[in-house]
Amino acid sequence: MRRKSDDNRNKRTQKNFGGNKNRKPNFSKKFNKPKPQKADKNPNDDLMRLNKFIANAGVCSRREADELIKTGAVEVNGMMITEMGYKVKPDDEVRYDGELLTPEKKVYVLLNKPKNFITTTSDERDRKTVMDLIANATSARIFPVGRLDRQTTGVLLFTNDGDLTKKLTHPSHQVRKIYHVVLDKSLHGEDLQKIMDGIRMEEGVAKVDKISFIEGKAHNEVGVEIHIGWNRVVRRIFEKLGYKIEHLDRVSFAGLTKKNLKRGDWRILERDEINFLKMM
Known part of the structure; x- marks a missing residue:
């Protein structure tokens, strides 16, 4: 036998779902999700690595700054710092060889x-x-x-x-560098090919990226594109083949x-x- 309480419960259920026994409940309704709260600011966000601070101050690159730190040439708030990866706060006083540094x-x-x-x-x-x-x-x-x-x-x-x-x-x-080279004599085609193939130097084989005669100019003027940065490498390439550079002009550096x-x-x-x- 069904109890009266069961009938009342069924009526309430039908009312909640629209009063229709055959109608399925709609669970597609979107509910407002709680908005994510912003995390508290991390105090480390304002910290900067000491080598970066020195580089930003225009003293040298980060790698060179590491060497300065190792040698004890850098002080923070009056204390010598030799620790790699040390971080400074915005209000810290940083000195190199006694000179106060400020990021410029x-x-x-x-x-x-x-x-x-x-x-x-x-x-x-x-x-x-x-x-x-x-x-x-x-x-x-x-x-x-x-x-x-x-x-x-x-x-x-x-x-x-x-x-x-x-x-x-x-x-x-x-990084590409382009030079306008003026030689003391015309560049022979076979020597141009040797340069393209690579010239043996103390550091290794010096290879240019491009070399060509300059349109409308005599064959003692050539254009050279190169990315290796060895000391005086363009002059040494031509000197190795018996040429003397009378004028060397860098017309492009990194674009x-x-x-x-x-x-x-x-x-x-x-x-x-x-x-x-x-x-x-």
Whole structure:
């Protein structure tokens, strides 16, 4: 026998589902999910590795900063730090050789280098340096990216961005450089082929990426594209085959050119140029 309480329970159930015994309950209704709460800010978010801080201050690259830290040349809040991976807070006082460091705004300057200037920040023999040419470009401490020898002209980049400097000078990134070479005599076709095949040097085999005669010019003028960064490598390649370079001009470095930039003049890089370098 059915109890009265069972009948009442069935009536309530039918009412909840629309009063229709054959109608199935609708579970597709969306319920508001609780919004995820923002996590509390991690105090470590404001910390910066000491080597990065030094690089941002324009002293050197991160790898070189590690060496400075190892030698005990860096102090944080008056304490010598030699620990790799040490992190500093925004209000920490960081000194290198006693000089207070502050992270500077990143600056990127492009120079069309003339002859008779050496690529160094100072010279004990008091010779003219490339720093003399960009003295009015910025108050930030910037440094040349790579080197051009005293007699080589053309594109030279300066920055206080240590990470970018490392990227543009490390062999693994194969940054392309294009040179206009003027020789003391015409380049023989067989020697051009030898250069394409690779010239044996002390460091190994020096291979260029491209080499060709320049259209409309005599055969003592060639264009060379190369990515290896060995010291004076372009000059040494031709000297190995008995040629003397009378003029060597770097017309492109990492896609940057000296277009509309007179010899000895400089300019600040455009934002799109900086982004291009960082995405290489």
